[in-house]
Amino acid sequence: MTRTLISIIVLLGVLAAGHLLIDEKGYLLIAVNNHTIETSLFALAVIVIFAVLLGALLLSVLGALWRTFARSRGWLKGRKNKRQQQALEAAVWACINDDDAQLQQALAIADLPVQWQDQQRAMAARVALQQQQSTQALAQLQGMSPESQGQVAKLWLQANQGEQALSLLGAQMDEKKVPDNVIASYLEALIQAEQREQALTLIQQKHKQLRWSEARWKKHLNALFAIDDNSAQATFNALPKALRPMAAGALTQQALRQGQFDAVRGDLLKYLKKGQYLQLAEALQYAGSSDPELRKLIQTALHKQPEQPELLFSLACLANAEGEYELAAKIFDTLAKSPWQTLWQQQAQRAYAQTGQFDKAYLLATQ
Secondary structure, three states: OHHHHHHHHHHHHHHHHHHHHOOOOOOEEEEEOOEEEEEOHHHHHHHHHHHHHHHHHHHHHHHHHHHHHHHHHHHHHHHHHHHHHHHHHHHHHHHHOOOHHHHHHHHHHOOOOHHHHHHHHHHHHHHHHHOOOHHHHHHHHHOOOHHHHOOOHHHHHHOOOHHHHHHHHHHHHOOOOOOHHHHHHHHHHHHHOOOHHHHHHHHHHHHHHOOOOHHHHHHHHHHHHOOOHHHHHHHHHHOOOOOHHHHHHHHHHHHHHOOOHHHHHHHHHHHHHOOOHHHHHHHHOOOOOOOHHHHHHHHHHHHHOOOOHHHHHHHHHHHHHHOOHHHHHHHHHHHOOOOOOHHHHHHHHHHHHHOOOHHHHHHHHOO
């Protein structure tokens, strides 16, 4: 482009200079309809040169303005992206630390990047549920894409939308290859929705795909058994053999709640003889009635270890079950001198409340 302009300017300059050299200014006549333009060749050359130079100057100015505008847009976009990245990082750290207040503050900084919009809505729904704002939470969940809605079954359940959660997860369960996390969410949703038969069927079919820890299995099996106290044994028998050892504690709890000591006495005596006092205490906290034989053996063991806390707690549980609240309260007064355990909380509140020691019961309830 530059070479072309230079060539035109040189050509015009030569033409003009030629006429000047021969002392001829040259003559140019342009006639268009009734309009005519008369000028010398030299004047035309000067006009063309100025026009070209002016055009080049205007293009240069426009180009500079455009580049400045583009850079400003890029700066603004970069600043926006930086704020979005900061908001994303803050939101992730808040989720890791389970800090809903920090999460809400992070979401207020800026919208997350476009590819994280569903996650932002899910986080906002979680915060709303923590603040008991179910309507706002439901609006956030409904705004998510259908593919992502099935990933937050727990939030749907917390928003009292169990049918929606099971419907979304059920659709994903019908696919040929179901991810492990979908199976886990569907099982948790079934248990939370108290659909015992469906949960048992899913466990029988998919338990090998669920690489859950023993603690997680025990937690969900306890919740499964709690759906129906009268079908505890049937639930246990329906479980795969690999899971039954982890469900033994849940079966024991259900039997003790119903006062069926005959069904679990053997396990409880085994705990006592092997010195597994914590397992004994964890089971007896659910005792709905007492057992004279077991109580006598616990008292015998206490003669040898009078300050053993789990044995003392076990005796207090049996005393509460028999209605001997004064004895249970005295035992808990003794245990109060030791580092207090969360395991003792509920039984201690019961003993203190039944004996009119409401100040002690209140202190435990507010801890």
